[in-house]
Amino acid sequence: MGEFEAIGDAITGGLVARAVEPQAGETGGHTHEKNCLNCGTKLIGPYCSACGQKSHVHRSVRGFLQDFVQGLFNFEGKIWRTLPMLAWRPGEMTRRYIAGERARFISPVALYLFTVFAMFAVLNYTGALGSGTTKNFKEGLKTEIVDAQAKIVKLEAQRKADLAAGKPVAELDKKIAKRKEDIAETAKMLSGTPLVTGDIDNGTPGWLRPFIENARDNPEVVTMKVQDAASKYSWMLIPLSVPFMWLLFPFRRSFNTYDHAVFVTYSLSFMMMLVIASGLLVSAGLTGLAGLLFFVPPFHMYRQLKQAYGLGRFSAIMRTMALVTFAIIAAALFAATIAAIGASS
Known part of the structure; x- marks a missing residue:
């Protein structure tokens, strides 16, 4: 047993040492490996053919800063390709992303998470939420x-x-x-x-009374909890909205749930950007201009539907009217769910 323990200690010590100080094959914080450091696969090109990790890794401050700048500009490059198309040709971008052009645009989930964070940050900064209000x-x-x-x-x-x-x-x-x-x-x-x-x-139904009493007795606390729940559970808007897309295309099997999810996520991201713009305009005293943004969502839905699903003008208009109704229902369901979570927590 002592011999096995000694071997185990030697292996553990080697791994720890490997994690904190350079070993053979490392010079100046750079590695020169023949096998992938992540999965052990033999390296052929600049990336591992099995897991996709870079064959050349580094452990230097300069390398860290290079990664930071590269990641920043890579995201910025995608943003400047994604945002103009999301604003004016949302359906074309949705269709191209679904068709496989993934490296060109920001993924719908990444964009959605970014806009959720930005929206709550802007609304809190401008006083539309929280202590300012x-x-x-x-x-x-x-x-x-x-x-x-x-x-x-x-x-x-x-x-x-x-x-x-x-x-x-x-x-x-x-x-x-x-x-x-x-x-x-x-x-x-x-x-x-x-x-x-x-x-x-x-x-009043018995199950609803505790929520009403809590909101009545602690309005500020409940408001804060509802806002917190809205930020945490904002992802619920996506599964709440996708079923309504099925209702818009009940007999078109060429579109599946994934296609509808991409459409919904990009659409919701744009709507949150409108909320951000509205909050900034109100904060700047341009309330009238912010009110005009109310008319943008139906027009944007029409363009995205028409381009993404290849619809004719009349078909796109009819489906847009239905989609606006569905969006209001989904928003009401989300608001009711978040209010219940906030009042009960």
Whole structure:
């Protein structure tokens, strides 16, 4: 047993040493191997024929920086080929990617993950999500309270003058009481106190009541959890949308689930880019221009459907109308699912 343990220790020590310091065949942080360092296959060209790893690897800072720059510009190169086509010829790009042109464009999944990250980053930065929105909302409530208090002061001054003149003040008393009620309700909202403290209506389903009560009692916490769930489970939009694509082409077997998934993922990526653009425009004060982006999705869906599936104009228009409806349904299902996850967590 001692002999086997000694052999095992020698092998382990060799592997560790190999991982932390250069060995034979390594000079200046570079390796000169005849076999692939990843899978052991005999090397023939610049890449391993079995696993695809580069035959020449390095362990130097210069090599690390080269990899970083190469990866960055490789991604940028694909971006400048992908984004223009996604914006203007989305269907052609979808069809070409499905046909096998994978190295030319960013994959739909990679683009989707990138746009999800960018969208939430931009919306949080511009204040459309998170503390910025809450802060603006609270500032608005404080302004309402100050305005209401100023109106009460004026009403009470008028009431005092009317009393001195012997005029009736019943109507003024009602207005003053109503203003004070409004201030009390606004103060509750500002402090986070639930406006409705009674039991949930008996007609509400039992499984739904805990969610409603949680949202009523902890609105800010639930909002934060819903936003967190939306970022974590954004991938659910894809499986929720693909079945609707089946309904658009029930008798065309030339298109399979993979084709529909590529179409949906590229389409969703573009829609999130519109959200990013809208958030930036609103942040810059160009709200009217941001509102015009609302009309872009149907036009983009039409072009992508027509080009990707080789449809005629009338067929593409009819399917676009159906797809817009399906998109609203899928978004509603996603929102309901995320709201349930956020309220129950």
